[in-house]
Amino acid sequence: MTSTTSPTSTATSTTSGPSTTGPSTTGPATASPAAPRPHRWSGLAVLVLAVTVVVVDATVLVLAIPSITETLAPSSTGLLWIGDIYSFVLAGLLVSMGALSDRIGRKRLLLIGAAAFGAASLLAAYAPGPGWLIGARALLGVAGATIMPSTLSLIRALFPDARERARAIGIWGAAATAGAAAGPLIGGLLLEHFWWGSVFLLNLPLVALLLVFGGWLLPESKNPEPGRFDLPSVFCSMGGLIALVYAIKEGAAHGVERWDVPLAAVLGGLGLWLFVRRQLRLASPLLDVRLFADRRFTAAVLGALIAVFGLAGVVFFTSQYLQLVRGFSPLKAGLAEMPAFAGAAIASMVTARLARRAGARGALVGGMVLLGLALGMLGWLRQDTPYLVLAVAFLGVGAAEGLVYTLASDLVLTAAPAEKSGAASAVSETAYELGTALGIALFGSVLTAVYPGAVGTPPGVDEATAAKAHQSLGAAVEAAHTLPGAAGQALAEAARGAFVQGMSLAALCAAVLVLLGAGLSWRLLRRR
Template sequence: MSNADLAPDAATATATATAAGGRAGFQQWAALAALTLAVTLLAVDGTVLALAVPALVAELEPTATQLLWIGDAYSFALAGLLISMGTLADRIGRKRLLLIGVAGFGAASLLAAFAPSAGWLIAARVLLGVAGATLMPSTLSIVRNIFTEARQRTRAVAVWSAGASGGAALGPLVGGVLLEHYWWGSVFVINVPVMLLVLAGVAALVPESRDPRPGRFDLLSALLSVAAIVALVWAVKHAATAGLDLAGVGAAAAGLVGAVLFVRRQRRLSAPLVDLTLFARPVFTGTVVASLIAIFAFSGLLFFFSQYLQLVRGYSPLQAGLRELPLTLASIAVVAIAAAVLARLGVGRALSVALLTAGAGMVVLTFGEGYAGYAPLALGLVVIGLGVGLAFTAATDAVLGAVPKDRAGSASAISEMAYELGVALGIALLGTLQTVLYRSALPDLSTLPGPTGEAVHESLAAADKALNGDGQQGVEILAAAREAFVHAMQTTSLIAAALLVAAGVVAWKLVPSPRDS
C-alpha cells in the first residue's frame, strides 16, 4: 500500500507505521472503539425492533406478512448490497464510505421513527439496510488493516465481535428502557446521537485505506449480485408463507440465473467484484457456510423470544430486556478468553466447539420455556451467549486471516453477507414455521366473533390485544393461545439447536485448525 493511497493525517501516519510490522498502539485501539460502537449500533438495530412488536402492532396494525417484512427488510437490503459495498470500500476508501454510511444511517433512522404506516416503516427499514451495508464491511476491513500482528488482530476481532453479538443481544434491553417511557419510534431516534458520536470518532481516529490496485468497479456485476440475492431470498420467503406457486418458482429461477451469470462474469473479469479464488480456501468456505447456518438458527429464535417474554411471561418491555441481559454479558465476556482458546484449539475446532455450545444452550432454553421459573432461561441464555460470542470471534478472525489485507473489504462483505442472509432467512423461515405451528395448536375459534377469531389466528400479539378484558371466554382463549405459542417456540428452538449442531460439524470437517506455537 503506497502513501498516495492514504489520507495525509496523523492517524494515517500511525497506521502506516503499524502496517510496516509494528504492534498497534493507542491510536489503533481508540479507532477500534469507534468502529465497534458503529457495529454495535447496527446489531442493536437488527434486534431492538423485536421488543417493540406489541406496541407497533397496536399502533400501525400491520398484517402478519407486513410484520415479518418489518423484521427482515433491513437484513434483506444489507445482504443484497454488502458485496457491492465491500468492494466499493476497497476502491474509494473504507473510511470515506464509512462516513457516508454513518450519516445515511442516522437520516434513515429518523424516517423510521416517525413512520405513519407499516408500509412506510418497511421502506425506512430498507433504507437503513442500504446505509448499514456501507458500514459493516468497512469497519471489519479497517480492523484488518490497522491490526497486522496476529494475536493483536484476534483480540481486536474479539472486541469487534463482542460489539456485534453483544449488540444483537443488547437490543432488547435498550428497547425495553426506551419503550418503558416513550413510544415505539424511540428505538430508532436513539440511533441519531450515537451515530453523531461515531461520525466524530471515525473522522478523528480512523485512518483511510483502500486497495492500491482495485481495478474498475463493474456496475453490471453489482446489479447481478443484488438481483440474484434479492430474488432468491424473496422466493424462499414467499414459499414459506404462501407455498409453492408460479410467482415463487419464477423468482427462484430468476435468482439462480442471476447467480450463474454473476459467477461466470466474475471468472472473466480481470478485477472481479468477488474474488472467487477465496472459496478455494477451506478455512474461508467452511467458515462462511458454518456462519450462515448458525446465524439462521440464532436469529430466527431471537426474533420471537422477546415476544415470548412479554406476551407469555407477562413482563414489561424493560423487564423483558433485563431478562435477556445474560446473553449479552456472556457474549461480551468471551473477549477475555477468545485469543487463548483460538491459539490452543485452532480456528476450526474453536468454531466447532463454540457452535456446539450454543446448540446445547438452545436445548436448555427449549426446556426452560416450559417452566414457570426464570433460572432455566437464564442458564440457557448464558450458554448460548458464550457459544455465539466465541463463534463470531473465531469465524471473523478466520475470514480476515485467510485473505490479503488489500482484499479485506471484499472478503468481509462475503462474510457479512452470509451473516445478514442468515438473519433474514432465519426470521423468514423459522419465523414462518413458528407462526404455522402456533396456528395449528390453537383451539376451535368458531365461537368467537369473526374479527376476534381472525386476530387470534393472526398472531399472539394480535390475540393479546383483541382478547384482553373480553370476559371469561377471552381469558380462556388467550391462555390457550399462549400455550400454543409456547409449544411452537419449543419446537422451533429444538430445530434451531439441531441447526447449530450441524454448523458445528461443518466447521469441524471443513475449517482447518492450525495452532499458534
C-alpha cells in the same frame, strides 16, 4: 491467534488524520511488522461504535414489536417484513459495498453511510404506517451495508501486527455480538418511557459521535489498483440474494403452490449463478470467489451463516414470548435476556486465547455445538418454565454466538489478501446478516405455519374474532380483551399455547441445523 496465519501479501493503504505514520504494510510472515499506529486503539473505539450502531438496530426493534402491532396494525406477513427487511437489504448489498470501500476508501464510505443511517433513522421513527416503516428499514439496511465492511477491514489497516489484530478483532466481535444481545435491553429501557419510534432516535447521537471522531481518528485505506466497479455484478448479487430469501420466506409461510415462490427461487438461483460466473471472468471482480478454495475461509463463512441462521429466528421471537406469554414488561424482558449479553461479551474477549489452546477447528466447532445445545433447551420451553432454565439457555446462546462470530471474522480476514480485505470482510458480514434474515424468515414461517391451526376457535369466540387472533399472538391478545370473561381468557390461553408450540418447534429445528453445521465445519477444517 496462532491457529491462523497472516497473509503474505502486502497491505496497501493511504492514511490521513492523527494516526498518520506513512503507508502501512504487512510483508511475509518472516518480515518485521510495520510500526504500530499511535492512535490505533482510539480508532478501534470508533469502529466499535460504528459496528454497535448497526447491530443494535438489528435487534433493538424486537421488544417494540408488540407496540408496533398495536399502533400500526401490520399483518403477520408485514410484521415479518418489518423484522427482516433490514437484514435482507444489508445482506444483499454487503459484498457490493465491501468492494466499493476497497475502491473509493473505507473511511470515506463509512462516514457517508453513517450520515445516511442517521437520516433513515428519522424516517423510521416517525413512520405513519407499516409500509413506511418497512421502507425506512430498507434504507437503514442500505446505509448499514456501507458501514459494516469498513469496520473490519479498517482494523487490518490499524493493526498490522497479527497478535494485536487478533485482540482488536476480539474487542470488535464483543461489540458486535454483545451489541446485538443488548439491543432488546436498550429497547426495553426506552419503551418504558417513550413510544416505539424512540428505538430509532437512539441512533442520532451515536451517528453524530461517529461522524466527528471517525473523521478525526480513522486512517483512510483502499486498494491502490482496484479496477472498475462492476454494476452488473451488484445487481446480480443483490437481486439473487433477495429473490432467494423471498422464495424461502413466502414458501415456508404459504407453500410453493403460489406462482411467485418458484419464480423467485429460480430468479434467485440464476442471479447468484450469474454473479459467480461473472466474478470468475472479471479481471477485477467485486468478490474473488476463489477465496472459497481456502478451507479456513469457507468453514468460517459457513460456520457464521449456519450459527446465526439457527439463532436469529428463535431469538427474534423470545422477546414476544417474554412479553406476551410470560407477561413481562419491555424493561423486564430486556433484563431477562441479559445473560446473552454477558455471554457474548465474555466469549468474544477470550476467543483468541481459546483458539490458541484448542485450535481454530476445536474452538469454532465447540462454539457451534454449544449453540445447538442451548437452542435445544429453548425448544423445551413452556408457559411456566422457570426463569433459571431461560437464563442458562440465554447464557449459552450468547457465549456461543460471541465465540463463533469473532473467530469466523478473524479466519476470514486473515485468509484474504490485504488489498481485498473490504470484500472479504463483507463476505463474513454477509453470512451474518443473511443468516439473520434467513433465520427470521424460515423459523418465523415455521411459527406462522403452526400457530393458526394450534389456536383453533375456542368456545364462545366468533369467527371474525378468531380470524383476527390467527394473524399473530399480539392480535390474539388484543382481540381477547374485547371478549367477555371466560371466552376472552380461553382465546388468550389458546393463543399463548399455540405460540409456544410453534416457537419450540422452530428452536428444535434450529438446534438440529446448527449441530449439522458443526459437523460440516469439523470436516472442512480437518488437517490434510
